[in-house]
Amino acid sequence: MENKEVIEPEILKQVAKILKVPVQAIKNFSEEAAVNIISNTFSDESVAYTEYYKYTINPFEKWVDAMDKNEQLFKELLKSEREKIELPEKLLNEKKGNK
Known part of the structure; x- marks a missing residue:
């Protein structure tokens, strides 16, 4: 799937269901935006806290x-x-x- 230019809608729905995210989240995913969010929030401790963090x-x-x-x-x-x-x-x- 990673090498495909276009993913069939049915496969996309299955992947979204497994990941428990909306199909639009996968379609609109931007690696650059994700890296930007992670790099800008990791050091100021605004990441999600877990029970043992x-x-x-x-x-x-x-x-x-x-x-x-x-x-x-x-x-x-x-x-x-x-x-x-x-x-x-x-x-x-x-x-x-x-x-």
């Missing part, structure tokens, strides 16, 4: 989050170890009770 990571918050996750993991491991100790004790007590 200029996101600042707070190391302390990351550390606290990691500590919270480690604390939960430690609690789960401790519970597991206690269960491992309690099981033989329980079996031993049951044997003592049967004698």
Whole structure:
């Protein structure tokens, strides 16, 4: 399509639908105008912001989050170890009770 002088209207409609733009936007597209807009707006931060654009990571918050996750993991491991100790004790007590 890039090498064609004229694109069939049906193909143009399909491309516009896929790109979710009006057919007129494709017909009236000017590479020079697009480059001009990008070059004139990129440095003054008037580009569209996304959720994580200029996101600042707070190391302390990351550390606290990691500590919270480690604390939960430690609690789960401790519970597991206690269960491992309690099981033989329980079996031993049951044997003592049967004698």
